Amino acid sequence: MALLELAQEIVDEARKAGADFADASVGNGRHISVEVESGSIRSTEVSRTESLAVRAFVKGGRGTISVSGIEALDVSPSQIARQAVEMAKAADPDPDFVSLPPFEEADEVEGLYDERLEAFTPSEAVEAAGRAVDEAKAVDSDAIVMADVSVAAGEGAIANSLGVAVSRKSSSIDHGVFVVIRRGADTGAFYDFDAGRNLSDVDLAPVAKNAAQGALAFLGARKVETRPMPVVLGPLSAYSFIKTLAAAANAESIQRKRSYLVGRLGEVIGSRHFTLVDNALVPRGLSSGVHDGEGARRREVTIYDEGRLANVLHNSYTAGKAGVPNTGHATRGGGIAPTNVFLRLGDKTAAEIISEVDEGLYINMGSLAIHPTSGDISTSVDFGYKIEKGRLAYPVANAMVAGDIFGLLEALDTVSSDYRSEPGAVMPTIRIAKLDVAGG
Amino acid sequence: MTKRKRIAEEAVFLAEQRGVDFADVRVIEETATSALVQDATADKVSERIEAGVAIRVLVDGAWGFVSLDTTSRRQVLVALDEAIELAGASKERVSDPAVLASFKPVVAEFATPFGRDPRTVGIPEKIKAIKAFEAAARTHGGAAVVNSLVSYADVAIAETIANTRGTLVEQECTRAVIGCRVAVAGGGVTQLGSEHRGIVGGFEVVEETTPEEFSVRAVDKALALLTAKPAPAGSFPVIFHPSITGLLTHEALGHNAEADAVWSGQSILAGKMGQKVAADCVTIIDDPTIAGKYGYYLYDSEGTPARRRVIIENGVLKEFLHSLETAGRFGVEPNGAGRADGHTARPIVRMRNTFMAPGQDSFEDMVKSIDNGIYLKDGHWGYVFTERGQFTCRAGQAVMIENGELGEPLRDVSVAGLTLEVLGDMEMVGSDFEMEMPGTCGKGGQGAPTDAGGPHVKVRSIVVGGRVA
Numbered sequence: 001m002a003l004l005e006l007a008q009e010i011v012d013e014a015r016k017a018g019a020d021f022a023d024a025s026v027g028n029g030r031h032i033s034v035e036v037e038s039g040s041i042r043s044t045e046v047s048r049t050e051s052l053a054v055r056a057f058v059k060g061g062r063g064t065i066s067v068s069g070i071e072a073l074d075v076s077p078s079q080i081a082r083q084a085v086e087m088a089k090a091a092d093p094d095p096d097f098v099s100l101p102p103f104e105e106a107d108e109v110e111g112l113y114d115e116r117l118e119a120f121t122p123s124e125a126v127e128a129a130g131r132a133v134d135e136a137k138a139v140d141s142d143a144i145v146m147a148d149v150s151v152a153a154g155e156g157a158i159a160n161s162l163g164v165a166v167s168r169k170s171s172s173i174d175h176g177v178f179v180v181i182r183r184g185a186d187t188g189a190f191y192d193f194d195a196g197r198n199l200s201d202v203d204l205a206p207v208a209k210n211a212a213q214g215a216l217a218f219l220g221a222r223k224v225e226t227r228p229m230p231v232v233l234g235p236l237s238a239y240s241f242i243k244t245l246a247a248a249a250n251a252e253s254i255q256r257k258r259s260y261l262v263g264r265l266g267e268v269i270g271s272r273h274f275t276l277v278d279n280a281l282v283p284r285g286l287s288s289g290v291h292d293g294e295g296a297r298r299r300e301v302t303i304y305d306e307g308r309l310a311n312v313l314h315n316s317y318t319a320g321k322a323g324v325p326n327t328g329h330a331t332r333g334g335g336i337a338p339t340n341v342f343l344r345l346g347d348k349t350a351a352e353i354i355s356e357v358d359e360g361l362y363i364n365m366g367s368l369a370i371h372p373t374s375g376d377i378s379t380s381v382d383f384g385y386k387i388e389k390g391r392l393a394y395p396v397a398n399a400m401v402a403g404d405i406f407g408l409l410e411a412l413d414t415v416s417s418d419y420r421s422e423p424g425a426v427m428p429t430i431r432i433a434k435l436d437v438a439g440g
Numbered sequence: 441m442t443k444r445k446r447i448a449e450e451a452v453f454l455a456e457q458r459g460v461d462f463a464d465v466r467v468i469e470e471t472a473t474s475a476l477v478q479d480a481t482a483d484k485v486s487e488r489i490e491a492g493v494a495i496r497v498l499v500d501g502a503w504g505f506v507s508l509d510t511t512s513r514r515q516v517l518v519a520l521d522e523a524i525e526l527a528g529a530s531k532e533r534v535s536d537p538a539v540l541a542s543f544k545p546v547v548a549e550f551a552t553p554f555g556r557d558p559r560t561v562g563i564p565e566k567i568k569a570i571k572a573f574e575a576a577a578r579t580h581g582g583a584a585v586v587n588s589l590v591s592y593a594d595v596a597i598a599e600t601i602a603n604t605r606g607t608l609v610e611q612e613c614t615r616a617v618i619g620c621r622v623a624v625a626g627g628g629v630t631q632l633g634s635e636h637r638g639i640v641g642g643f644e645v646v647e648e649t650t651p652e653e654f655s656v657r658a659v660d661k662a663l664a665l666l667t668a669k670p671a672p673a674g675s676f677p678v679i680f681h682p683s684i685t686g687l688l689t690h691e692a693l694g695h696n697a698e699a700d701a702v703w704s705g706q707s708i709l710a711g712k713m714g715q716k717v718a719a720d721c722v723t724i725i726d727d728p729t730i731a732g733k734y735g736y737y738l739y740d741s742e743g744t745p746a747r748r749r750v751i752i753e754n755g756v757l758k759e760f761l762h763s764l765e766t767a768g769r770f771g772v773e774p775n776g777a778g779r780a781d782g783h784t785a786r787p788i789v790r791m792r793n794t795f796m797a798p799g800q801d802s803f804e805d806m807v808k809s810i811d812n813g814i815y816l817k818d819g820h821w822g823y824v825f826t827e828r829g830q831f832t833c834r835a836g837q838a839v840m841i842e843n844g845e846l847g848e849p850l851r852d853v854s855v856a857g858l859t860l861e862v863l864g865d866m867e868m869v870g871s872d873f874e875m876e877m878p879g880t881c882g883k884g885g886q887g888a889p890t891d892a893g894g895p896h897v898k899v900r901s902i903v904v905g906g907r908v909a
Contacts, residue, residue, distance in 0.1 A: 045505040068492065092482045093483070097483075144827075376670070398856050399903070436673050
């Protein structure tokens with residue numbers, strides 16, 4: 001039976017069993033993974049997955065059943081549907097639940113499935129992983145190389161009791177390389193990656209070379225003194241940070257009053273340099289999709305507009321509860337998550353931004369962990385450099401930064417004009433005029 | 441004979457016929473339920489059912505691994521051939537061929553005990569129980585509580601492991617957890633407090649827990665943070681609560697003692713076996729055999745019997761954690777640390793219950809010995825970069841220590857250190873002991889149930905990620 005037909009059958013069975021609303025998702029796929037440890041292939045793996053999940057709603061109470069290996073379990077789709085309804089009846093009614101999303105026509109988003117990745121062979125993945133070792137060793141013959149190549153392709157279908165019935169294929173390829181270089185007691189390490197939904201969107205060759213060169217550059221790390229100073233987030237760190245900010249614009253957390261953004265919608269809480277947009281409709285984007293995890297049509301959302309919290313991200317539950325349009329940010333598990341996020345670019349290059357800093361800290365990788373409720377920040381600098389007299393002076397060891405999200409967003413004084421680009425991701429450099437740095 | 445055993449034995453038999461150097465097969469069935477109460481409403485109930493097979497083969501030093509979400513005989517046989525092809529496809533790029541330790545085949549059956557089988561407890565009873573915890577939180581916190589959430593989850597896993605050396609282990613494990621998260625607001629500040637309990641066992645995790653030691657405690661943590669000041673920034677002498685000691689032993693030391701990291705050059709402990717790597721007062725152990733603890737098991741995912749592993753004894757590095765493969769590389773006996781996260785993952789070297797052994801010192805003497813420092817408690821999470829030994833731990837609460845006395849409460853804060861520096865800087869180890877950090881440790885994309893703990897410990901200096909005065 002086709003995936004979509006199976007999903008629709010389960011929804012029909014759930015309705016017959018007494019569900020007010022129901023949805024079902026069915027998927028299958030193949031995942032190839034090759035792992036390299038210390039320059040040698042450690043494992044070559046293939047996973048074949050078959051999954052099914054049904055949600056039934058009775059008076060707003062939700063029962064969910066997820067199954068993999070249905071063939072082995074001697075249960076029928078109708079049994080699963082009926083069991084989900086029984087669970088929904090056991091749950092409390094929730095008057096805040098309004099409806100699952102209705103079906104909405106939507107334009108396709110191009111480039112989310114590549115048949116070349118479905119046909120990709122484990123041997124090709126082994127070869128790509130092996131080349132990463134060669135590339136890293138060409139930079140430094142003592143390089144200790146960890147790498148992975150991961151290729152996934154599959155099909156998923158979602159149906160619900162309001163007429164949603166969508167089915168699509170998707171694919172992805174990821175390549176990551178971590179290189180360690182030792183010089184006596186000194187250790188340098190760095191990571192780089194490439195990822196895409198299409199084979200033609202990735203260039204695997206430079207990844208290992210970049211990681212090895214980065215590892216060399218991290219030799220000779222020093223401790224720093226404790227004092228406030230400007231902090232510059234490089235492209236990878238800045239992207240992790242803005243993704244965290246977008247994730248915090250979660251309507252469920254705000255409605256439940258456990259977010260630092262409670263009562264802030266419409267307020268200016270950041271500098272005018274801060275405009276942040278979530279857009280799942282970008283062709284070929286890593287986090288792109290026409291419909292969200294509930295089958296709702298996805299929409300572009302401006303989260304922050306020149307420092308003002310303009311919108312938050314919704315699924316069908318939170319949108320219904322608030323009486324606002326659904327932005328289409330549901331995860332399949334019932335949560336809310338951002339997709340591709342974009343920061344409006346500034347007019348200085350990253351090099352110019354760094355050159356203006358007399359003494360500061362540059363963070364290459366890793367987000368600034370923001371407490372989701374208090375907004376406090378206290379986090380390690382895993383890969384960073386000290387900036388002295390406008391230049392990256394030396395790598396730092398064992399440094400930390402601290403502050404709070406509101407002070408940080410006010411102090412965000414520059415976004416670069418140049419950026420690292422990945423499918424569906426623009427990663428500029430950003431500068432925070434002052435953050436507390438701890439070291440010693 | 442169970443269906444799992446029949447599939448595993450047939451696949452292993454056919455693997456032998458195909459002439460592989462080694463193969464193991466795991467057939468796993470898993471059922472799980474969960475329920476959530478939030479703001480007085482239990483509106484979300486879930487169940488998860490899984491079954492699948494993992495096939496791993498070793499041919500000429502190269503591994504091939506295939507997992508399936510099915511136990512169909514036909515597909516298992518196809519997967520066996522595919523795994524052999526994968527090993528063949530990778531061997532040209534295997535410069536460090538896998539070698540397995542010699543071991544005696546293990547034939548065993550084992551089921552973890554429980555007080556009350558969670559599969560026999562209906563959803564209404566589970567909901568009623570966690571509603572009582574959630575109601576107690578709201579009553580205790582009063583108007584300050586803006587969001588309260590209590591969750592319950594259990595899982596029952598049946599696993600059959602067979603290999604071409606004659607091992608056949610059939611085991612079952614049940615595990616149950618409860619969690620509470622409460623947000624309180626006051627004075628323009630919102631703060632979060634949390635508590636969790638997790639055991640290898642059953643529904644007794646609910647029945648043997650009182651609201652006072654669980655959801656009420658989460659409220660008290662959150663309320664205390666409302667008026668707490670930010671921690672100061674810089675290097676300070678600190679006292680670790682046992683939960684922070686547990687985080688440190690797991691993150692800073694434990695991951696570095698996993699033999700796969702050592703062999704691949706990613707551990708700071710490489711080449712240090714038998715050497716002094718910590719202060720004399722430091723003894724660190726990983727022990728999966730402690731019944732009921734969240735990391736409890738008697739056979740790992742390769743069928744190797746588990747045993748207590750003394751990693752550091754009186755400051756000297758004594759033992760790494762091993763799978764069959766790393767034990768073969770190091771030429772030692774396997775010690776049962778090869779664990780896989782279900783049928784979709786291959787076994788890798790993992791910790792379970794990791795802790796520091798108690799010493800001789802009292803908490804009071806530790807406090808008296810510090811003029812200007814910080815008491816870190818309520819361990820939340822941590823991570824480490826093993827190649828540098830640079831780790832981070834998050835404390836949910838802290839207290840200033842001034843002139844030998846506990847002072848004002850501080851907000852949650854992260855601390856960072858370099859493993860070998862911090863292990864050498866341990867000056868006092870308490871005579872107390874607590875191991876209540878059930879959680880899931882991530883490594884290589886896999887999760888593993890773990891616990892961690894120890895006594896109170898005083899450390900000469902660590903970097904505190906607080907605010908500059």
